[in-house]
Amino acid sequence: MKKTVIGITVVGKDREGIVAAFTNFVFENGGNIEKVNQNVVKGLFGMYLEASFTKIVNVKKFDSGIQLLSKKEKMDVSTHHETNSEKNIAILVTKEPRCLETILDAAKKKSLKGCISAIIGTEKTLEPIAKKAKIPFITISESNQEKAEEKILEICKKYEIDLIVLARYMKILSPNFVWRYPNRIINIHPSLLPAFPGALAYAQAFERGTKIVGVTAHYVTENLDQGPIIFQDSFKVDPDNSLEEIKSKGQKLEADTLLKATKMHLENKLEVRWRKVHVKSK
Amino acid sequence: MKKTVIGITVVGKDREGIVAAFTNFVFENGGNIEKVNQNVVKGLFGMYLEASFTKIVNVKKFDSGIQLLSKKEKMDVSTHHETNSEKNIAILVTKEPRCLETILDAAKKKSLKGCISAIIGTEKTLEPIAKKAKIPFITISESNQEKAEEKILEICKKYEIDLIVLARYMKILSPNFVWRYPNRIINIHPSLLPAFPGALAYAQAFERGTKIVGVTAHYVTENLDQGPIIFQDSFKVDPDNSLEEIKSKGQKLEADTLLKATKMHLENKLEVRWRKVHVKSK
Amino acid sequence: MKKTVIGITVVGKDREGIVAAFTNFVFENGGNIEKVNQNVVKGLFGMYLEASFTKIVNVKKFDSGIQLLSKKEKMDVSTHHETNSEKNIAILVTKEPRCLETILDAAKKKSLKGCISAIIGTEKTLEPIAKKAKIPFITISESNQEKAEEKILEICKKYEIDLIVLARYMKILSPNFVWRYPNRIINIHPSLLPAFPGALAYAQAFERGTKIVGVTAHYVTENLDQGPIIFQDSFKVDPDNSLEEIKSKGQKLEADTLLKATKMHLENKLEVRWRKVHVKSK
Amino acid sequence: MKKTVIGITVVGKDREGIVAAFTNFVFENGGNIEKVNQNVVKGLFGMYLEASFTKIVNVKKFDSGIQLLSKKEKMDVSTHHETNSEKNIAILVTKEPRCLETILDAAKKKSLKGCISAIIGTEKTLEPIAKKAKIPFITISESNQEKAEEKILEICKKYEIDLIVLARYMKILSPNFVWRYPNRIINIHPSLLPAFPGALAYAQAFERGTKIVGVTAHYVTENLDQGPIIFQDSFKVDPDNSLEEIKSKGQKLEADTLLKATKMHLENKLEVRWRKVHVKSK
Secondary structure, rough: OOHHHEEEEEEEEEOOOHHHHHHHHHHOOEEEEEEEEEEEEEEEEEEEEEEEEEOOOOOOHHHHHHHHHHHHOOOOOEEEEEEOOEEEEEEEOOOOOOOOOHHHHHHHHOOEEEEEEEEEEEEOOOOOHHHHOOOOEEEEEOOOOOHHHHHHHHHHHHHOOOOEEEEEOOOOHHHHOOOOOOOEEEEEEOOOOOOOOOOHHHHHHHHOOOOEEEEEEEEOOOOOOOOEEEEEEEEOOOOOOHHHHHHHHHHHHHHHHHHHHHHEEEEEEEEEOOOOEEEEEO | OOEEEEEEEEEEEEOHOOOOOOOOHHOOOEEEEEEEEEEEEOOEEEEEEEEEEOOOOOOOHHHHHHHHHHHOOOOOEEEEOOOOOOOEEEEOOOOOOOOHHHHHHHHHHOOOOEEEEEEEEOOOOOHHHHHOOOOEEEOOOOOOOHHHHHHHHHHHHHHOOOEEEEEEOOOOOOHHHHHOOOEEEEEEOOOOOOOOOOOOOOHHHHHHOOEEEEEEEEOOOOOOOOOOOEEEEEEEEEOOOOHHHHHHHHHHHHHHHHHHHHHHOOOOOOEEEEEEEEOOOO | OOOEEEEEEEEEEEEOHOOOOOOOHHHHHOOEEEEEEEEEOEEEEEEEEEEEOOOOOOOHHHHHHHHHHHHHOEEEEEEEEEEOOOOOEEEEEEEEHHHHHHHHHHOOOOOOOOEEEEEEEEEOOOOOHHHHHOOOOEEOOOOHHEEEHHHHHHHHOOOOOOOOEEOOOOOOHHHHHOOOOOOEEEEEEOOOOOOOOOOHHHHHHHEEEEEEEEEEEEEEOOOOOOEEEEEEEEEEEOOOOOHHHHHHHHHHHHHHHHHHHHHHHHOEEEEEEOOEEEEEEO | OOOEEEEEEEEEEOOOOOOHHHHHHHHHHOOOOEEEEEEEEEEEEEEEEEEEEOOOOOOHHHHHHHHHHHHHHHEEEEEEOOOOOEEEEEEEEEOOHHHHHHHHHHHHOOOOOOOEEEEEOOOOOOHHHHHOOOOEEOOOOOOOOOHHHHHHHHHHHOOOOOOOEEEOOOOOOOHHHHOOOOOEEEEEEEEOOOOOOOHHHHHHHHHHHHOOEEEEEEEEEOOOOOOOEEEEEEEEEEOOOOOHHHHHHHHHHHHHHHHHHHHHHHOEEEEOOEEEEEEOOO
């Protein structure tokens, strides 16, 4: 019989006893704890538990039980079950269109196993693209990132988002956000990480005179640009290439690589083991 | 009634089911899991569990039970109980005498709540100091660090070491070693970390022209020079100071700061919460 | 006889022959080249030449000659002569008042050997402080930093600024700006550099759990937070200090340290030799 | 008429007047200063001057003149003229054979425009390969790098070496050495710099889970792994590749890339402008 696996994220103010409360709950419900990651940043506690069940588990009952517990413990808890139903996707953008266009194009051609439920922009620049594709576009121009994230979280709840794709979203998500979507936020970074993290990666590579420039699709963790790498791709440059030529080639590669990673994720083909992403064999 | 707390370290080849096996064992023995940290580096799995028990726990039975389990799971397991009995200390050195001398001097004056059971050197330079203090000195000049660590682990088992003090030990301990002594290895680094990690820290500070030079006593984790900081201390320099003058002042400060951290640890006054070291209030 | 020393900065589009043109000019006017630093970033060339003259030099004639040459070579050139006349100071600010207030206070008490000619803000927050001190306050809220710097350069020319003090100015000056004021821009950074460069330095130190927090006054070069260190000062923290307490202590220290560095610079007591700042002995 | 270009390196104890002495010499001999880089590390001064002459220059007289000056100034000076005569090459190695074998193979096939005059090893491991190729092999096992470099410099003088190739030479050359061969030392580093500088680059990349691994041939400067990049090449990996497989592929690529860079250098096809390497167009 196949094991049932339930992922549980717990986020809230750090205090003693939280780990015990939730691990005990899993144990009492017949689960085995397969993985557990915890972290605390600035007094905020985040835990990701993966529980496996060899007996048949009443997921609904488990969920309502854990929600009761989460109220008692004053923590935000959500559970996540692998299913074969179509996943809901939110795409976060700023103003570069290429990645968004490429993903929308794939969706139009039915080559994406998922439904793009919402596009969230830090500004209105890309709204017309969303409109054309008949997908809700929500502008969250709030400059206070904490408040902006609260609004994004609400939208994600409303649309029951399973996967968040950062298509050149030019803000840094806080742990409070990231911990709620473990290995379910995909970003594209315009360099071969770990080289050139941070902003202006092409300009940095250009200044340094690298002969190979590339892009990295990765899951997002609380450590900026350090999450598990899904795919990387690259192209050769020579010192006579202008920065503009490099950017232009790079942006095409970003879009293709982000799309490839998104597709593989939606088809349940990716697995993260100890910070490395593996492509599952059938 | 006071809670009993047992720390459990599990180290061995990574495979599925390990987390479940040991967390289940704790549950079945009536324990609550207060903390759990896991890590995998190069296929090696390391976990530190902290279990609390509100009922009286038969520590001996618990220990023999977990040793049975560890055999079955083919993992190295050790448990650690806070006690008020005197702790056994191993000091690891290379060739700089100052830190070793300062700690031995404190021990002689009975100002150290612990027993220095062994001094382990990568070379023989400091053997005379150990002899004079009538403490066993073991030279492990093995250049293969993996093998060297195996020998050190044997010695630590033999002398039932509770605390390892790195008194200018010029080798980098691997995760396989470090994970077995969570928050029980103290190092002294000759800079105000995170500035100037790695080798030749004074020379780096001198070259950079910093006006304040310092030292850092910290617990050792698998991330070099990034463990929880226990104490830091510093002094002012001016550009006319030679590198030798800086080193000389620094070495005195290293010894004093390492001693201070060691004393506080032995008196159970330090507590690590989320990578920060707190001095317990009574 | 005392040597005359003239500092020459040359900034402009990089092309062949620039170094030769200006070094030849110095030779032909009887000067010796004591120092020469060049750099190119993104096609922009910057050179700082220090020429000494053992014979009496007609500075006015020299200046007008080099301005003719600079027109021919299409480079921006300025010369700088050590004098004992009072220096003109521009203070650049954003919104933190402490450093500005402390410097203005010193000026009021006549303890500053210089004249604060202008205060330039990225926003209007600190304008009232300037008004009260009867010093012109110019707001340059231009978000494009290149354009903002052009405006600042104009102001600096207009007021014949000799020294630029960054009193918690929250923008990064480009090489095009920095190269025009070699060792004549002083910044205060809220950490013991090289630890915690970049933004949010106190928060970084707090998260890391350092036990010593400090500040660094340094000359600004094209490498962010890497210029020659003038002074550093520090204080001890313990893990029970809140981030707010650390910031508050830090801000006082920033102001005092920046003032100290500014005073020493104005009194011609600082000398930069190979990226280290020396305090001149009388 | 074609310009004559002479490169001049000056290395020695830093003191005032050195820059003036040598720039004046160039000027008085009718030269224009096209480039000048200076640096000081730990009291050691290094300068690289590039002088161009539009009139015919008596190189021999210039050289003997500058040697007289260098004696007077107590500096080590050497000059370097572009010629079309065959260059002398020294290869520095430790124990990895692949790069050395590949270069020797190319030399055997006459595809290298230069003469391998000496192979210098930190140990004897690769001596048999040198013997087979009938090239002098000198072992310099001296562990004090300063002394080792003195010996290497002697050998380089004896064999009138024009180009030094580091074929997996596992030591770090000091500024005192590097400054004497500006843009004439080529190294191969087993990563796509700036990612994974320092030791164990493949292991670092493997641990990080990068999907693209590569190598970098670069000129050596006083900043470790930061010199101008000549060529980079890469290959894709997937998480199922073992570290050994990655190393094996990497070592082949190292050898090919180092050979390519060496050939291009020997054919005078490379030009360094502002830390970027350009391939000259005919």
